[in-house]
Amino acid sequence: MREAIRALGAVFFAFVLAFPAAGAQKERPAAKPPGTAIASAHQLATDAGLQVVREGGNAFDAAVAVSAVLSVVEPVSSGLGGGGFFLLHDARRGRDVFVDAREVAPSSVTPQSYLDEKGELDRDRATNGPWSAGIPGLPAALVHIAGRYGRLPLSKSLAPAIRIAREGFPVYARLADGYRSRAKVMERYPGTREVFLADGDAPEVGELLMQPDLARTLEALARNGFDGFYRGEVAARLLAGVEAEGVRWTAQDLAGYRVREREPLRFEYDGWNVVTAPPPSSGGIALAQMLQMLEPWDLAKLPEPQRVHLTVEAMRRAYRDRTFYLGDPDFVRVPSRLLASAAYAAGQRSTIHPDRATPSALLSGAPTPLEDEETTHFSIIDAEGNRVAATQTVNLTYGSGFIPRGTGVLLNNEMDDFALRPGTPNAFGVMGYEANAPRPGKRMLSSMTPTFLVSDSRVAVLGTPGGSRIITMVLLGILGYADGLAPQQVAALPRYHHQWLPDVVQTEAGALAEPTIAALRAMGHTVATPPPAADGRSSSYVWGNLQTVMWNREGNVLEGGSDPRNPVGSAKVLPAAPRAR
Template sequence: MSDHRDRSCSSTRIWSGLLALGLAAGLLTAAPAAEARPRAPEKVPVAEGYGGAVATVDPDATAAGIEMLRRGGNAVDAAVAAAATLGVTEPYSAGIGGGGFFVFHDGRTGEVHTLDGRETAPAAMQADSFTEDGAPIPFAEAVTSGLSVGVPGTPATWETALERWGTVSMNRALSRATTVARRGFVVDETFRQQTADNAERFADFPATAELFLPDGELPEVGTRLRNPDLADTYRLMAREGADAITTGEVAEDVVATVQDPPLAEDSDRVARPGLMTLQDLAGYEVVDREPTVVGYRGLEVYGMAPPSSGGTTVGQALNMLEQVELGELDETQVLHRYLEASGIAFADRNRWVGDPEAVDVPVEELLSDEFAAERACLISPDSTLPRPIAPGSPDGDYADACPEPGEALGPAGPEGPSTTHLTTADRWGNVVSYTLTIEQTGGSGIVVPGRGFLLNNELTDFSFTDTQGGDDPNLPGPGKRPRSSMSPTIVLRDGEPWLALGSPGGATIITTVLQTLVNRVDLGMSLPEAVAAPRASERNGTSTQAEPGFETAELVALGHAFSATPEIGAATGVELLPDGRLQAVAEPERRGGGSAMVVDPAEPERRR
């Protein structure tokens, strides 16, 4: 399938003519009043056709992936090209200062592989590193600090994926993203609002303010933002690979920034120093994980194993839902059971899932049909379980078919609502579902001076103190990977790729993926309908978050409690349609809408 050869790059139509703008390096500049402002590429949320497909939150990133496919690259090449472009245009959600999880279906072998590119804690981190005098430090202070920065895994993930399954070099994969960073992208309302939401803390770090708050002002919609420092960093990566970030001068800059966050002289912000060293950076390794897999109504659903809780939690919930023929129930009952199964699965997630290198995670039992039956028996069609729900015991002893719940434990800590997801597919049957992140929207808020990228605050995904009655699997530790909710998913039907999807959104990622699958498989929605449908996210809390438009009245009558939230997640997916076309799907509205493209909208024979 792969020949690992580098293909030549030609200029792209999208960016032709932009050099005439003559923008000053690193500055955001509005066009003169007499000139029209640059136009952002159009966002189209659904595309159908042949030859390959890409769906992301951003049209520049989607176009980068499609260009790679059109020039003969495969789905892995397209995923890295799109991800690198998202590092430019969606820098508050992802980039080389973060990490992620990469799920790949190999069209040649039919196998599904996963890469764990999750950030790791420094070797000096201990279980009490997020406490002072025995109490957890304020969460906001942890977020914007060097202490929250995990060792980035994204550069090594890209390099590993390309070397194993790609057909182009890092140089070729980063080419389009480097051009976008140098020439700039058009600011939209979502980017401006995200900047506004972070403006106060961005202003406290000169390198961050220079890049994202030029002249101390918010970027204007329709103006162009350039990042020449990131373009230079990408050029280093193109020559040296991931070593350009984990060793050498960039690594020294990263560690210096983490250990002594470069605050403005007049700032009174508490930005705690971090623990990362050059040895931590140089020692980072991507980990091969066996994917999780469950059968669901004749489908094979593959996901990401721990330290992600996505595969186990989505899989366990699906196993519980399969105990009943949901297709025979009305929509209220389907959604009721979806919410109950989600709440139960989150109770078990919080108690049992962490980094498998540091704690014993009973993955096989969590995904067993026997454990699912034991937990599903708690679900009543007429009422809800009291919240919080107690965790079960995935111990292999299921003699008591429906044991009484034990003691409820505390909720897990908060997770940042940002992150991004992309999905790619090619004409050879290769499929990628890739979720990557820098955690909070804006990550730590700290740009590495002179390098053009934000550092993550991923270590805040650890529990700051024990929330699980003495057995919290997600406490910090040396070299440990914090538990994640990222849920990149690939679904096979009859052994062939049928559907791939994922979403950003912190812990709501799990419920977004789960509900989208229920919408598509059990409620008979098309993938665009399943993605667009109003969402609710039940995570074993005192109330369930629900978007506007999600019908709650009949569910409230069953005992559910809801709290309003503007939006949940921002999914992308690709489905193989019965007639052989690929359908790429992104959000129509959430996070400003996403972008879906295919290589060729017309059947090749008919086009000729």
């Protein structure tokens, strides 16, 4: 009896502890983060962002510094000759804004420029050299963000990048391997040879890569802002460089470039407010479709084969819509509201069989009437609650491979992201039609998907490179946060992907267990696993380079996660300086 009373007392005591006494208040979530967190694809970039914060800058100044340093140390992925998307949250104004710095087609562009004598897509012209390059947008974005949202002079935020370009940085494996894979193209052009063969041979791991011409271009940008790149000496060198290769850009193509501020796309999923990229990114609409299709299922409680099957079916349907409806909203009418609506997702969900694959051929291959592997990403939250999710790119490995002499600027090959020949897949196997056809001044469709997740207790920032797989990697990251994972766990999640056509579930090495693969095949899925390595063991083939930071408001803790697939990436937290009493 005494033991029973004692047990009853323990239960009562636990009950009392579980519910605060009348008048007691639950501790409120912190109003501001305890410092600054930055996750990027290179330690030098992360360190540059934190340096700028120490010098009095905010998240937006840090974003300029991180972006510029990545442009120096990751030419394999991004640079001043490319573009990007910057998703910003201005805490003081309580405002989210999407800064679109996507490249645009030059005025001389015509679809016929990219066809051979037989009317087929000229792959070399679409992906190599100045024909493949759009007018860069990244320099304009750095000027715009620093001037409108930052606190520091542009010259201070660009100083780390200028120093690193001039003094050099150690070559790492991905940069050296990428050069070897693109050497035949890059060595066509004297300006590129002057940078990457300055010492007589290709970049080797550990040696310093110095880029004095790029340092001078950055100095011109720091000194003269927009005009330092889009007018004056740098612009003249860019125009002369492309003209020497038989391509025509005009002074107005450069001087007329403008970033666009757009309203982000917003929707809700499982208690999170999702803020993400609108067109000309295809990512936000695809995320809204996929997550809203999946929301009725408690994915965390399903067996792995069932969970993967449902997720793949959502991917399949979203990528089918991407093919036909999405493009530059300044040129085509994109039915964003309809495609991103819960009602449309419900209709799509109704076509998903719970345990059978839907062959992509059964989803119409014609529009229904309706109302890189490279690239890089960084994520920032600062002590004021400002945040930045930024994804920037030159498209494929080392972009076009072409550097106009005297600029140090490696141009993008983003023209391949247009539907240069309708119905013909691009380098990522993604097709497009009229909505994404090239036109002078038009922005090409993108998969870049910088994203914020906001709940009552947590705020997360995430994004990744990965070409057409970007959207599905961000999707899996969001599902990881919804399952309660920490940032580093989210960054390390295994990855799989489906993009409507080809009708194949693609996976990283080891991403899915063998019984899961067998179950998916039994459902009718075609699953492509990476080939074995030369030694017969499993391939190390991996995707992406996800960078994410999270603020846990209940514990007032900042955390970062940097993709373990990338050994030079870095996520760091800088505690806020103590406030003066």
